[in-house]
Amino acid sequence: MFNFLIWHMAKNEKKIPLGFKNDIFAVLSAFKKQDQRKLRKLNDKFIEDAVIDFRKSIYEMAVISYVLGKIASKPRFSSKRYGKKFREITGALSRAAKSVSKNDERVILEHLKEVEKSVSSLEKKDERYLTGLISKGRLKVAAIMYAQGVSLGVASSVTGIDKQEIMDYAGKTMMFDRVKEEKSIRERMKKARKLIGG
């Protein structure tokens, strides 16, 4: 049974998940409606998919859905002066969704890069922070991946975010408090004392 699963998995390795196209369209639709809640839900889904079966395009969509959720939450971005930038973002996102049918990760990534470029230029109109929205999104996704169960090394390597940044972020959340480890601090101390012959 297990071998069959592995064979099945290897057979489908290169295929882009069928639902991915619909998920991108769902992000597009939620962004147009400024539906933050829906964008957050989609963000959770992309991160989950990225942890279970990592693909660069899924990870990029996790970052994009997070960022678009942030944009949707800021009233200043809904003014008319950002209209053109909004259209650029939705246009690039729509092209990315349509390109999924080609089953070519490289092409999808190119379109997603366009979305990110449009987001960055949107921010340039009203620069407020040193770290851009995309970088913040990458860090957030990396920290969530680590919180959900992949190692720090995996979270860092697949997202390109330094371990220091992920740890700094994770340390200021409750992620470690949510998991009860089976070894108590007293047991660990017994082991630690062995180091100095105690």
Next chain:
Amino acid sequence: MGDILCDASSFISLTESCMEKVIYFLTEKHHVRFIIPRGVEDEMVHRPLSTKYKTHGFSALRIKHMIKKGVITSVDTSNVKERANEILRITNNLLFARGKPIKLVHYGEAEMIALAEFLRIKALLIDERTTRMLIETPFTIKKHLEKEFNVHIMMNKKHLKEFSNITSGMYAIRSSELIILAYEKGFFDHFDNMKKDLLEAALKDAKFSGCAIRFDEIEDYIKSIK
């Protein structure tokens, strides 16, 4: 003398919380030998110092100084490369969700286990949660993933057995235990009646810097101090 093999995460917590002095203390007073794989040196020293803004340069220089002073020993890992890849294959084909293997561990983490096995070092200093849990209680990480994703996670028992054999006898401590150990040996004594508060603050600082310790664990230890 006790040898302890350290990963990058523990040095991140210790240097970011300015607690790396416990390493000097335990080396000089208690002859603990801190060993790091060469890859950790590259990651913690060379890479941060080669970036444009040297964002983590302050920590990098302090680790560089520890290596220079012989407080930390950086060892070559070329002879465990094959074994590290084997461990990587095992760990990344250990848990399956929706019929797909979850890539849990990175090469650097697998390399650390391979090096510990090769050098026959039992003590590992790891603040990073996933690898530590895999070594100690792999079923906890399985349960955690199931809770996070609300899916059934399958475990490859053959790989679990292989991994358990590799890590048999190894134990992990975090930078928090290292700080407590230093406390018990008098590291904070010059703070007189403030030393207990100092310890609590230091442990929380390590936690805020990324050491995977819970608040209730800190509380539990602090309460146990007479």
